[in-house]
Amino acid sequence: MRVIIQPDTQGVARWAARYIAARINGKNGGRFVIGLPTGSTPVETYKELIKLHKAGKVSFANVVTFNMDEYAGLPADHPQSYRTFMWRNFFDHIDINPQNVNLLDGNAPDAETECTSYEEKIAAAGGIDLFLGGIGSDGHVAFNEPFSSMTSRTRVKSLTAETIAANSRFFGGDVAKVPKLALTVGVGTVMDAREVVILATGHGKARALHHVIEGAYSHVWTASALQTHPRGMIVCDDAATYELRVGTARYFLDIEKDNLDPATIAL
Ligand code: PGA
Numbered sequence: 170m171r172v173i174i175q176p177d178t179q180g181v182a183r184w185a186a187r188y189i190a191a192r193i194n195g196k197n198g199g200r201f202v203i204g205l206p207t208g209s210t211p212v213e214t215y216k217e218l219i220k221l222h223k224a225g226k227v228s229f230a231n232v233v234t235f236n237m238d239e240y241a242g243l244p245a246d247h248p249q250s251y252r253t254f255m256w257r258n259f260f261d262h263i264d265i266n267p268q269n270v271n272l273l274d275g276n277a278p279d280a281e282t283e284c285t286s287y288e289e290k291i292a293a294a295g296g297i298d299l300f301l302g303g304i305g306s307d308g309h310v311a312f313n314e315p316f317s318s319m320t321s322r323t324r325v326k327s328l329t330a331e332t333i334a335a336n337s338r339f340f341g342g343d344v345a346k347v348p349k350l351a352l353t354v355g356v357g358t359v360m361d362a363r364e365v366v367i368l369a370t371g372h373g374k375a376r377a378l379h380h381v382i383e384g385a386y387s388h389v390w391t392a393s394a395l396q397t398h399p400r401g402m403i404v405c406d407d408a409a410t411y412e413l414r415v416g417t418a419r420y421f422l423d424i425e426k427d428n429l430d431p432a433t434i435a436l
Contacts, residue, residue: 171402172421178370186217187434190227202233204300207251210368215259226436229265237311238353239275273352284323300362308377308390312353321355369405379412
């Protein structure tokens, strides 16, 4: 696993955005399939990608997207639906073909069929080139809460009290308004991507990063599945490293020292 430590949130966003843009450009106009997260963490990265697009450094014309998850039962146009989030924070500002945007339908009459057909759509697109993700304070990746199977596929999941409490900030602080179920890609779905990049910022993620980077491969911290991925990477800020051993943080800072400046990623 690679761990890229940046001084702050802005550094994470700049680094990750340039990395993703370089990957898209590496296809020379060919199709690039990307898995995408919602949440607070990726917002700055989306802003940086929009900036790069507006500066003519990257086009999304041949990018196909698959979002990680969606709340069950929230109207699609609800301000907190992940569909609304993605259009408002990203898709409305880039040259993506709306037909290339894939989002789970949290109101599908048959959620199980919706999840199975999402997996089929990913396969039909040729699999995911790069899955971008965040991490929950409980170590979840997508909505794969603790004790999710490390080989799980897209399905309906119950959200933990910790996740519901964390996400209540988007619902006026009212936990009762947060949906209790979500449709989510599985850990196995994420790990099938050819590359996985997880973003983590702030002290609130420090404990999860400790377990994911230094702990055992374990369904208790589902993002630890990254340990077995051939191309797994965490891009985090200094605050998110506070629970790592000093030696671990120094190791990654040293081994990546020539790669830490976002400007080293050629576009
Ligand atoms: P956050 O969520 O970016 O809003 O902290 C991350 C997650 O729960 O995966």
